[in-house]
Amino acid sequence: xxxxxxxxxxxxxxxxxxxxxxxxxxxxxxxxxxxxxxxxxxxxxxxxxxxxxxxxxxxxxxxxxxxxxxxxxxxxxxxxxxxxxxxxxxxxxx
Amino acid sequence: xxxxxxxxxxxxxxxxxxxxxxxxxxxxxxxxxxxxxxxxxxxxxxxxxxxxxxxxxxxxxxxxxxxxxxxxxxxxxxxxxxxxxxxxxxxxxxxxxxxxxxxxxxxxxxxxxxxxxxxxxxxxxxxxxxxxxxxxxxxxxxxxxxxxxxxxxxxxxxxxxxxxxxxxxxxxxxxxxxxxxxxxxxxxxxxxxxxxxxxxxxxxxxxxxxxxxxxxxxxxxxxxxxxxxxxxxxxxxxxxxxxxxxxxxxxxxxxxxxxxxxxxxxxxxxxxxxxxxxxxxxxxxxxxxxxxxxxx
Numbered sequence: 001x002x003x004x005x006x007x008x009x010x011x012x013x014x015x016x017x018x019x020x021x022x023x024x025x026x027x028x029x030x031x032x033x034x035x036x037x038x039x040x041x042x043x044x045x046x047x048x049x050x051x052x053x054x055x056x057x058x059x060x061x062x063x064x065x066x067x068x069x070x071x072x073x074x075x076x077x078x079x080x081x082x083x084x085x086x087x088x089x090x091x092x093x094x
Numbered sequence: 095x096x097x098x099x100x101x102x103x104x105x106x107x108x109x110x111x112x113x114x115x116x117x118x119x120x121x122x123x124x125x126x127x128x129x130x131x132x133x134x135x136x137x138x139x140x141x142x143x144x145x146x147x148x149x150x151x152x153x154x155x156x157x158x159x160x161x162x163x164x165x166x167x168x169x170x171x172x173x174x175x176x177x178x179x180x181x182x183x184x185x186x187x188x189x190x191x192x193x194x195x196x197x198x199x200x201x202x203x204x205x206x207x208x209x210x211x212x213x214x215x216x217x218x219x220x221x222x223x224x225x226x227x228x229x230x231x232x233x234x235x236x237x238x239x240x241x242x243x244x245x246x247x248x249x250x251x252x253x254x255x256x257x258x259x260x261x262x263x264x265x266x267x268x269x270x271x272x273x274x275x276x277x278x279x280x281x282x283x284x285x286x287x288x289x290x291x292x293x294x295x296x297x298x299x300x301x302x303x304x305x306x307x308x309x310x311x312x313x314x315x316x317x318x319x320x321x322x323x324x325x326x327x328x329x330x331x332x333x334x335x336x337x338x339x340x341x342x343x344x345x346x347x348x349x350x351x352x353x354x355x356x357x358x359x360x361x362x363x364x365x366x367x368x369x370x371x372x373x374x375x376x377x378x379x380x381x382x383x384x385x386x387x388x389x390x
């Protein structure tokens with residue numbers, strides 16, 4: 001999955017999981033997720049974290065790591081890409 | 095002490111559900127009824143919001159209005175989803191599913207959408223949920239702890255209809271539906287004009303005790319007897335015999351859902367001319383619940 005595809009998947013997920021009345025493409029890549037125009041809250045943050053764990057097997061830890069990962073679609077995509085790359089390297093060290 | 099609760103307003107939603115057409119969309123109705131942008135809620139919560147919102151008629155309710163929401167089965171859909179996640183799929187439920195599975199979630203959303211900060215209670219009762227909620231509210235009024243209250247009942251459908259029919263114990267021939275019925279109540283001393291009063295909320299352990307109570311009250315032809323869904327029209331006609339009271343079969347045009355007591359109250363106020371309505375329901379153990387509504 002390329003970077004723009006991943007970002008679109010995440011935007012669709014946010015609209016679906018957080019029950020937002022908007023088009024996924026209305027969310028900007030670098031837009032603040034929690035408390036910004038989107039007005040997502042801590043329950044939305046949990047909902048997004050659980051989805052990421054379920055579909056990518058990536059656990060977003062509480063605290064500063066979660067705040068950083070959930071800052072925007074960009075930051076979330078970066079974390080997922082990094083973790084998937086690391087997993088892939090572990091699975092195939094050669 | 096006989097209760098006297100003033101009904102300031104009623105509000106409701108009821109709709110038959112046809113499986114091939116899917117469940118009616120409620121999101122827009124929620125917006126229209128409450129002016130609130132509510133998200134992450136279940137169908138049960140949406141129904142509660144539509145009914146309560148219509149009852150408040152977009153007027154600003156006092157923040158100290160209490161909420162008493164009753165139901166026969168509660169939010170069966172979210173409970174099924176939660177159990178499906180935990181048991182069948184062996185997964186953690188989503189946070190939203192978990193939060194909505196708390197029985198009082200619908201009360202929270204009603205209070206939040208209407209700007210209320212008083213107590214809220216979720217009451218389940220197998221045979222007459224609204225009567226149980228009214229009685230609970232009455233106790234709080236009597237203790238002086240509540241001044242205004244929204245009291246309602248909600249029954250939601252869930253698909254597949256086959257499973258829903260098993261839950262509500264009806265055959266394929268029965269038209270099923272869902273509903274949300276609400277009353278805005280205040281104490282008798284409140285100077286605001288009301289549409290009616292609740293002047294009796296009684297429970298009887300036998301038909302004999304109910305008959306005694308009826309004979310003491312001396313109901314006449316200015317009253318109607320509305321049989322609840324577990325009390326047959328035949329039983330009602332027998333009780334009416336010799337009193338001059340008519341039976342009021344408000345249920346003939348309703349689809350099947352669990353708590354139709356609110357529909358009786360609203361239909362009486364809108365369609366009938368009599369002074370009072372006696373709503374009587376029963377349960378398989380032979381107990382009876384009575385609500386007396388008298389026009390203001």
